[in-house]
Amino acid sequence: MDSNVIETTNVSRSFAKSIAVQDLNLRVRRGSIYGFLGRNGAGKTTAIKMLVGLIWPDRGDIKVNGVEPARFTVEDRWKIGYVSEKQILNPFMRVDALVHFTSSFYPNWDFTACDRILKRFKIDPTKRIRALSLGMARQVAFMLAVAQKPDLLILDEPAANLDVVARREFLDEVLDLLREDGKTVLLSSHILSDVERVAEEIGIIAQGRLRISEPLDRLKETVKKVRFYGFEKGMNGFEISDAFNFSRTSNEVLATLRVENDSQLLKLAAKHRCQYEVIHLNLEDIFVEIVREPKEPT
Amino acid sequence: MKAQTPFWSLLKNELAIGCFGGTGQVASVLFVYWLCVGALPLLVVFGDSNSRGNIAALFEAGFLPIIAFLFLSCLAVWMAYATVPAFCDLLSPGGAVPGAVQHLGAFEFLFTRAVDRRKLFRARATVFFVFTLTPLFLNVLVSPFAPEIRFGPADSTSVEAVRRYEQYLKAFPESHPAMVPGQIVIPHGAVAYTAWLAWSGTLAFLLLQGYGALIARRVKPNSWWTAFFPGAPILFLLSSLILAARASRTTHVNFYENSFLFFSAHPLVMLVSLAVLAIVIQTWCERRFSKLEIL
Amino acid sequence: MFIHLNPNSGMPIYRQLFQQLRQRIVSGQLAPDEQLPSVRDFSAELGINLLTVAKVYQLLESEGLAETRRGLGTFVIGGHKTRSLTEKRKLITDAVEQVVAEAQHLDFEESEVIRLIHQRFEETKKKS
Numbered sequence: 001m002d003s004n005v006i007e008t009t010n011v012s013r014s015f016a017k018s019i020a021v022q023d024l025n026l027r028v029r030r031g032s033i034y035g036f037l038g039r040n041g042a043g044k045t046t047a048i049k050m051l052v053g054l055i056w057p058d059r060g061d062i063k064v065n066g067v068e069p070a071r072f073t074v075e076d077r078w079k080i081g082y083v084s085e086k087q088i089l090n091p092f093m094r095v096d097a098l099v100h101f102t103s104s105f106y107p108n109w110d111f112t113a114c115d116r117i118l119k120r121f122k123i124d125p126t127k128r129i130r131a132l133s134l135g136m137a138r139q140v141a142f143m144l145a146v147a148q149k150p151d152l153l154i155l156d157e158p159a160a161n162l163d164v165v166a167r168r169e170f171l172d173e174v175l176d177l178l179r180e181d182g183k184t185v186l187l188s189s190h191i192l193s194d195v196e197r198v199a200e201e202i203g204i205i206a207q208g209r210l211r212i213s214e215p216l217d218r219l220k221e222t223v224k225k226v227r228f229y230g231f232e233k234g235m236n237g238f239e240i241s242d243a244f245n246f247s248r249t250s251n252e253v254l255a256t257l258r259v260e261n262d263s264q265l266l267k268l269a270a271k272h273r274c275q276y277e278v279i280h281l282n283l284e285d286i287f288v289e290i291v292r293e294p295k296e297p298t
Numbered sequence: 299m300k301a302q303t304p305f306w307s308l309l310k311n312e313l314a315i316g317c318f319g320g321t322g323q324v325a326s327v328l329f330v331y332w333l334c335v336g337a338l339p340l341l342v343v344f345g346d347s348n349s350r351g352n353i354a355a356l357f358e359a360g361f362l363p364i365i366a367f368l369f370l371s372c373l374a375v376w377m378a379y380a381t382v383p384a385f386c387d388l389l390s391p392g393g394a395v396p397g398a399v400q401h402l403g404a405f406e407f408l409f410t411r412a413v414d415r416r417k418l419f420r421a422r423a424t425v426f427f428v429f430t431l432t433p434l435f436l437n438v439l440v441s442p443f444a445p446e447i448r449f450g451p452a453d454s455t456s457v458e459a460v461r462r463y464e465q466y467l468k469a470f471p472e473s474h475p476a477m478v479p480g481q482i483v484i485p486h487g488a489v490a491y492t493a494w495l496a497w498s499g500t501l502a503f504l505l506l507q508g509y510g511a512l513i514a515r516r517v518k519p520n521s522w523w524t525a526f527f528p529g530a531p532i533l534f535l536l537s538s539l540i541l542a543a544r545a546s547r548t549t550h551v552n553f554y555e556n557s558f559l560f561f562s563a564h565p566l567v568m569l570v571s572l573a574v575l576a577i578v579i580q581t582w583c584e585r586r587f588s589k590l591e592i593l
Numbered sequence: 594m595f596i597h598l599n600p601n602s603g604m605p606i607y608r609q610l611f612q613q614l615r616q617r618i619v620s621g622q623l624a625p626d627e628q629l630p631s632v633r634d635f636s637a638e639l640g641i642n643l644l645t646v647a648k649v650y651q652l653l654e655s656e657g658l659a660e661t662r663r664g665l666g667t668f669v670i671g672g673h674k675t676r677s678l679t680e681k682r683k684l685i686t687d688a689v690e691q692v693v694a695e696a697q698h699l700d701f702e703e704s705e706v707i708r709l710i711h712q713r714f715e716e717t718k719k720k721s
Contacts (some may be wrong), residue, residue: 015593033642052410054592077412084406104307104688105412148412171641179643197600198642217605217648275698280603 005030005184011060013189020046022208035199036188043208052277077179080143085156091130110147117143135161154186196283206291225279232273244290256289308421352450372512406592419587447487448476469563490562504579511583611649618658625671
């Protein structure tokens with residue numbers, strides 16, 4: 001079996017005049033939870049739709065479970081569960097009828113998982129979809145994807161309308177799923193605190209390009225905000241070439257950069273004769289620093 | 299739960315059986331609909347006091363009587379609306395209608411399940427076909443028991459009439475003179491008439507389906523597109539119906555009558571070519587449907 | 594065992610868990626040969642990723658604080674007086690670094706800082 005469940009190579013896609021995704025090289029390892037992040041319009045949803053075979057790329061290759069989405073057979077789709085961002089289910093259908101309908105396409109449908117999830121989120125199976133709240137409808141969609149028993153679960157904003165407690169329950173479900181070997185989850189969410197709880201690897205897409213793709217721990221350990229101050233000999237010529245963000249006032253510099261080891265900062269401080277203070281960032285802070293357009297230097 | 303095959307599952311879904319009660323309820327609604335709509339073609343011939351089973355009068359009316367016209371228009375509208383799968387939603391945004399006319403987003407759901415897209419398309423096409431054309435085919439079934447159809451042009455001695463007599467005799471070699479002078483009885487005339495209508499209806503259905511598949515990929519969420527392109531075949535169909543009727547008056551070539559006669563003269567060829575066309579269009583539509591992008 | 598983790602802090606979850614477990618082992622709150630929860634159970638209890646717990650257990654093993662016995666589980670390693678010395682030294686060194694950095698920041702002389710430390714030791718000796 002491939003070690004990468006998802007592998008895209010230089011994938012690009014544009015719509016009319018705008019480029020949605022450019023040279024995307026995404027690698028998602030089997031058995032991991034991959035947090036796929038990006039602002040609205042950054043190309044995230046386009047990328048995900050290409051992975052599940054709703055849109056075709058203009059250029060490049062995509063392989064999901066070793067198969068190109070354009071060539072997915074019914075058997076290939078058994079292994080992929082997808083919860084879409086908008087989650088449009090037939091509003092006139094009852095939940096139990098929808099389960100019955102969807103289960104007819106899958107050989108290993110897990111009816112006990114359906115019951116469990118419906119109970120957990122307190123959803124009445126006799127209700128029609130349009131009678132459910134947005135959050136509940138989303139959970140029904142999630143349940144339908146999980147009950148399929150997929151190897152790969154792709155979740156695009158699955159918890160958007162859930163309250164805090166329901167979101168925790170949802171994350172527990174995702175983690176439970178992962179405790180079975182070999183399952184992979186690609187989670188795309190604006191609720192970064194949720195992603196931070198469960199993801200091992202993070203991919204950040206901005207302006208159609210994948211800027212970051214690495215383990216979450218490494219990201220948090222190396223990307224720091226550093227405040228440089230106390231310049232003994234002035235700040236002229238103080239520059240950091242590959243900082244994510246850089247701003248200065250008359251006597252201070254605030255930069256977001258990658259700190260591989262302590263000596264890196266010590267050397268920099270020694271060279272420019274200043275002091276520094278390291279500010280630790282959580283995922284949300286890091287994300288904002290990376291995707292926000294850099295401020296003009298003052 | 300009883301296992302069901304994917305195709306049957308899709309079919310039931312298209313008929314919204316899951317939403318509004320069981321198979322029995324849906325079947326009875328369908329039946330009532332067919333009864334109301336289905337009686338028209340034969341009624342047109344026999345019910346209208348002017349024609350009374352005289353097919354010549356039917357064609358001479360310039361264009362088909364109002365009822366038939368309305369029926370065909372409704373059929374055209376329904377077929378255009380229902381056989382253009384990918385953007386039915388754009389004609390009725392919000393998608394409050396279940397089953398056959400579904401919200402575009404519903405395709406996103408179905409496309410991301412383990413559903414064979416070709417089977418899905420086939421299920422939809424089956425439902426639409428059954429819905430729209432069953433009345434015509436019911437007519438065909440009933441037609442052997444209908445009264446005789448005769449041909450008797452208004453002015454039976456004109457050059458025009460003679461030419462038409464010849465045409466009819468060529469198409470129906472077994473026709474014989476009727477009781478009423480100047481008229482000939484056309485054996486199996488009702489069958490031929492209803493079969494012609496069913497054939498034309500199926501042809502229109504197939505062409506509309508093909509048209510839908512042709513433009514589905516290119517529909518952009520833009521008001522001009524959504525207003526014009528899905529509606530184009532309706533406009534085309536209606537205007538060609540009207541134009542054909544107008545033209546028959548001016549050129550003295552009755553398109554409807556000629557097409558009826560041509561069909562009756564070569565029934566086997568027409569049926570076989572329709573079957574071939576159906577296979578070709580269906581396969582092509584399935585292929586294009588499979589490649590549809592849901593943006 | 595009650596562990597509190599904050600996934601949204603600047604410190605990665607694995608590091609938080611590791612530090613807390615290490616602290617308990619070193620201080621004796623977790624007794625030698627006591628069994629730690631299985632990776633599955635612990636991750637379910639804490640609501641975090643399985644691999645995070647696995648990583649922490651591996652780290653504990655590499656620091657000699659715990660060991661995995663095949664088929665049985667992960668157990669605390671006891672009796673590491675020397676080891677705990679290294680740990681303690683590290684903790685003191687961290688604190689010293691902080692004090693020195695603060696002093697430099699506030700422009701205090703080294704001698705002044707040493708005097709303050711000495712003063713504090715005297716005060717606590719008097720109390721005990």
